[in-house]
Amino acid sequence: MAQWFLDLHPAWQALIRVLLFVLPVLLLVPGLIWWERRLLSWMQDRIGPNRVATITWSKTSKLVPGFLRGKKTKFFGLLQPIADGVKLFFKEDVTPSASDKLLYFIAPGVALFPAFALGGTLPFAPWPSITPIADVNIGILYVLAISSLGVYGVVLAGYSGNNKYSLMGGLRASAQLISYELAMGMSLACIVLATGSLRMTDMVRVQEQALWGAFPVLQNWFVFTPYGFVAMVVFAICMVAETNRAPFDLPEAENELIAGYHTEYSSMKFAVFFMGEYAAMFVFSGVLTAVFFGGYNMLPVNWGYIEQNASPFFAGVANFLGKLNYYLAPMWFVGKIAFFISVYIWIRATLPRLRYDQLMSLGWKSLLPLATFNFIMVASWILVTRLVSEQRSPLAGTIAGVGLWVVAAALVFSLWRIVKKASAEPELETRTISMVDPKIGEATV
Amino acid sequence: MNTADLLTPNLGVFALLGGIAGLAAVGVVAFNNAVRSALCLVISFFTLAFLYFTLTFEMIGILQIVVYTGAIMVLFLFVIMLLNLGALKSLIEERDPKLLLGGLLGLALAVLLGSQVLLPVANVLETRAPADIGSPQSVGYSLFTTYLYPFEIASVLLLLGIVGSILLAKRRI
Numbered sequence: 001m002a003q004w005f006l007d008l009h010p011a012w013q014a015l016i017r018v019l020l021f022v023l024p025v026l027l028l029v030p031g032l033i034w035w036e037r038r039l040l041s042w043m044q045d046r047i048g049p050n051r052v053a054t055i056t057w058s059k060t061s062k063l064v065p066g067f068l069r070g071k072k073t074k075f076f077g078l079l080q081p082i083a084d085g086v087k088l089f090f091k092e093d094v095t096p097s098a099s100d101k102l103l104y105f106i107a108p109g110v111a112l113f114p115a116f117a118l119g120g121t122l123p124f125a126p127w128p129s130i131t132p133i134a135d136v137n138i139g140i141l142y143v144l145a146i147s148s149l150g151v152y153g154v155v156l157a158g159y160s161g162n163n164k165y166s167l168m169g170g171l172r173a174s175a176q177l178i179s180y181e182l183a184m185g186m187s188l189a190c191i192v193l194a195t196g197s198l199r200m201t202d203m204v205r206v207q208e209q210a211l212w213g214a215f216p217v218l219q220n221w222f223v224f225t226p227y228g229f230v231a232m233v234v235f236a237i238c239m240v241a242e243t244n245r246a247p248f249d250l251p252e253a254e255n256e257l258i259a260g261y262h263t264e265y266s267s268m269k270f271a272v273f274f275m276g277e278y279a280a281m282f283v284f285s286g287v288l289t290a291v292f293f294g295g296y297n298m299l300p301v302n303w304g305y306i307e308q309n310a311s312p313f314f315a316g317v318a319n320f321l322g323k324l325n326y327y328l329a330p331m332w333f334v335g336k337i338a339f340f341i342s343v344y345i346w347i348r349a350t351l352p353r354l355r356y357d358q359l360m361s362l363g364w365k366s367l368l369p370l371a372t373f374n375f376i377m378v379a380s381w382i383l384v385t386r387l388v389s390e391q392r393s394p395l396a397g398t399i400a401g402v403g404l405w406v407v408a409a410a411l412v413f414s415l416w417r418i419v420k421k422a423s424a425e426p427e428l429e430t431r432t433i434s435m436v437d438p439k440i441g442e443a444t445v
Numbered sequence: 446m447n448t449a450d451l452l453t454p455n456l457g458v459f460a461l462l463g464g465i466a467g468l469a470a471v472g473v474v475a476f477n478n479a480v481r482s483a484l485c486l487v488i489s490f491f492t493l494a495f496l497y498f499t500l501t502f503e504m505i506g507i508l509q510i511v512v513y514t515g516a517i518m519v520l521f522l523f524v525i526m527l528l529n530l531g532a533l534k535s536l537i538e539e540r541d542p543k544l545l546l547g548g549l550l551g552l553a554l555a556v557l558l559g560s561q562v563l564l565p566v567a568n569v570l571e572t573r574a575p576a577d578i579g580s581p582q583s584v585g586y587s588l589f590t591t592y593l594y595p596f597e598i599a600s601v602l603l604l605l606g607i608v609g610s611i612l613l614a615k616r617r618i
Contacts, residue, residue: 100478100480102481103480103481103484136503137503137504137580137581137582138503138504138507138581141504141507141508141511141581142507144511144515145507145510145511145514145515146510148510148511148514148515148516148519149510149514149515151515151519152487152519152522155519155522155523155526156480156484158526159480159522159526167526170526171523171526171527174519174522174523174526175523178516178519178520178523181515198581
């Protein structure tokens with residue numbers, strides 16, 4: 001990194017780091033909303049917002065070049081979020097008269113804070129002086145801690161509006177967030193165990209090692225290991241639940257609770273909630289990328305290894321790609337985030353909202369036990385790896401290794417069962433109701 | 446040591462965070478509204494975590510946020526919201542002789558604690574913790590070596606608490 005940056009006062013460096021993280025997120029949120037609306041409309045066979053930012057050139061004006069006269073230039077409705085923002089800004093801001101004013105006003109800010117603060121330890125490039133904002137030795141714990149603060153905004157909004165639907169939404173949200181935090185923490189603990197560090201930069205660096213310790217050409221992204229795959233799926237489900245997105249958007253279930261916890265919010269205050277939700281989606285996708293999908297690496301390939309061991313031509317290509325991988329790191333990171341956000345939207349378009357009891361049983365009875373078993377498996381995995389690598393008893397190590405793969409396969413299978421069960425037809429309770437009480441006839445005799 | 450040495454940016458940060466934490470702690474008992482009191486406690490715990498951060502005790506600070514701010518206070522708020530407690534009129538007391546006694550006892554407690562705490566703290570001049578104290582590795586190491594028995598016993602106690610609460614709460618098991 002440039003020397004002038006390192007010569008700055010640490011406080012200025014920190015400020016620049018914060019701005020380099022927060023500003024892109026802030027600027028990408030409107031684009032995200034546009035992308036969600038367009039992608040969703042495409043998946044639902046609709047057109048979606050495509051009108052804003054269409055320029056119709058004048059037919060007669062001399063100022064317009066000839067080939068443009070009378071033509072339309074379309075930009076896919078890209079400016080729709082700005083139009084929405086202006087609309088929200090100029091809407092009447094209704095404050096319910098019986099609300100707790102102070103809490104009512106701070107709730108949107110409290111909801112927005114964790115969404116942005118979450119990225120404090122998230123590395124988006126292999127440049128230690130710029131990212132992460134703070135490379136502390138508790139990186140992943142920080143993510144868990146800040147994501148647990150996300151409850152407050154929702155709870156305060158639900159309480160302060162003095163509306164029973166808001167309150168119900170807030171209660172649901174707090175129950176949901178607490179429930180899914182456990183499974184999330186457990187799935188991240190697996191990766192902490194595998195990495196041996198809570199530092200997020202270490203987590204990314206560990207993923208650059210040889211795949212399964214055997215193929216040095218490829219990188220060992222945690223999603224490629226069986227336990228990492230299970231942890232990834234658990235984390236991804238919990239992530240969707242933590243950001244209150246479909247199919248886990250019970251706190252704002254329209255058919256039951258109007259708009260849930262933000263029923264009483266209008267105009268810009270509602271927009272702040274909206275923005276918080278999208279920023280949280282963005283940053284959680286970033287955590288998923290960094291922890292399970294190799295962080296800022298373009299592809300799971302060790303270019304440095306190829307460069308050293310291949311013929312000169314391929315070495316040159318690998319050198320070039322390695323440089324591309326290094327210097328454009330934020331681009332790969334944001335690209336992966338964009339992919340996961342598309343998956344978010346895809347899930348929203350595909351799955352119907354869960355029932356409340358389904359939500360709770362999925363979180364407590366399926367994901368948490370699965371994550372816990374996975375945790376135990378990671379521990380035994382590490383034990384076996386040590387046995388094998390230290391050559392203490394190769395035979396026992398091999399047998400245990402094969403056994404672990406079997407257990408891992410069983411875990412992946414049970415994961416599949418859970419997903420299948422959650423998406424299966426609901427078991428509806430049937431009761432026979434007789435309109436006339438049968439006891440009436442007996443009593444008269 | 447003269448006053449100029451004490452007036453550092455560190456002191457400013459400490460005064461800011463400590464002041465917020467202290468004011469919030471006063472707010473916990475000063476507010477009549479249960480939700481506001483709980484929120485003041487949240488703010489107090491949260492800024493306390495930042496005080497740990499300034500001492501480079503990241504681990505303890507983050508545990509403070511995870512355990513107190515993120516878990517316990519959320520449950521408090523949850524219960525308060527579930528009961529839908531507003532500002533209670535009966536909480537406002539005037540001219541109660543108990544107030545005087547309570548104040549005296551509180552003062553006595555403050556003197557007792559202060560006499561024990563202030564003197565050792567007054568001699569501490571380091572603004573940061575040594576590098577390896579309070580890191581996840583050292584905390585984990587001491588938990589699983591020196592303090593293994595208390596740790597395991599505490600975990601058994603927690604498990605008993607969970608099982609017991611289920612036993613009490615469920616009608617049928």
